[in-house]
Amino acid sequence: MSDFPASWQFRSPKARLALWFGWLCLVALFVWCWQVMNERTIWMFVQDAPKQAADIGGRMWPPRWSYLGELMVPLWDTLNMATLGTLLGVILAVPVAFMAARNTSPFPLILRPIALFIIVASRSINSLIWALLLVAILGPGLLAGIIAIGLRSIGFIGKLLYEGIEETDIRQVEAITATGASQAQVLNYAIVPQILPAFWGITVFRWDINIRESAILGLVGAGGLGLKLQNSLNTLAWPQVTLILLVILATVVLSEWVSAKVRAAII
Template sequence: MPVGDRNGAKVWRRRTQTESLSHWALWLTGVAIFAYCWQQISGATTWFFVWDAPRIAEDIWTRATPPKWDYITQLGKPIWDTINIATMGTLIALCLAVPVAFLAARNTTPSALLVRPIALLIIVSTRSINSLIWALLLIAIIGPGVFAGVIAIAIRSIGFCAKLLYEAIEEIDNTQVEAITATGASRWQIMAYGIVPQILPAFAGIAVFRWDINIRESTVLGLVGAGGIGLQLSASLNVLAWPQVSLILLVILAAVVISEWVSAKVRGAII
């Protein structure tokens, strides 16, 4: 902004003196917070292991290469289980997320004071807990295995899918809804012919996107006993079979890349 110098001429400055002082005060506060956090982290870190990390990493790399290629014959069923965990978990989540999304959207909820807060609570609670934690809880309840992984993925995905879907419902064009309402259609007919057709592309995109994410998450559920290829990875790590570990990681990488490619193709076809 223009300010006067000693000779009375106008000189442009980006900030006033008060704004400059506030700007520097924020920077100093940020630096002080960073220094304090670094001090706490440094005090809780065993720096000997940090400095020795390159040597350990080189040793593990030497042990893990080349991968044990003949072990791939034992990874067919685990990777298939992983894909099934992600797929079934996504399907269950979508079936549960759709009604929750309609109950959470302002323009479709039966009650903004009672029903909508409950739906939003379901969305927040299922999104806030990681799938690994859900898997640990479910393993303690229903035992280890693929079923616990499916339910863990499903619970984790409900909030994600419902949140994106209810936002899409709230952003629909009300003109089509008003036109169908004017014909005397019932509430269910308005929903079926005025709302659902508008959100179908968003629903399909959300479903594919979440399935792609679940492929990644399901690969590690086996580390806690929820089945899939993570179970093979945990077993190999426990016995320090590094050539097997490197092969499993390559298989996981290939599965994630393929799922990403499929997801991109499907989303491109929908959009």
């Protein structure tokens, strides 16, 4: 028997072998993806891209400031689309969140899987896809954009809200239950007060995100600034494109500032 103790190793031989195998698989995946991309890429266009980008950039400057007056109504439509879509998403997401949470779902074996499926489905489909489907069903206009924003918001609000519901302090629930309160009273006096700050924070945060998304939904016919952007791109009116992008940037920055202030005041 050796007098020297066995040296400590960070990983066992099997763990090191598994790590190296994982890295080998990752490198192989990267090489395969590079080959697929290389086969489907026309490198002549890529080499010419800097020249084309410089040419378009020269046409985009200076912005056409006289076009600003025509953007006020689409900007207002974009803000309304984001606000009403967020409100619709909140109305639909709140009951879904309570059904998805383990501690509030009335029938966990039935309603909880359904609620989780709704949340996953909403988060899996981008708002542009929702808008494309709704424009095909309802026709172009703000209504399709509002519903698309609302359907997309269900997954975001519902997931964060049901996680907040599950993290509520059980001691407050037990204290209210011990008084002989009904299930509705427990919900109203023990759970809702705990999640209310998170609820408002999530809502404002989602409204901020929806302003960014609603600004481009017009590209598929949902109205707002995106529609003006699509028309300017189709007519190669590059100075107008620059102005629209600046308006979108200013709107997003302002909404981010408002969102941060509101969340700081609430939380």
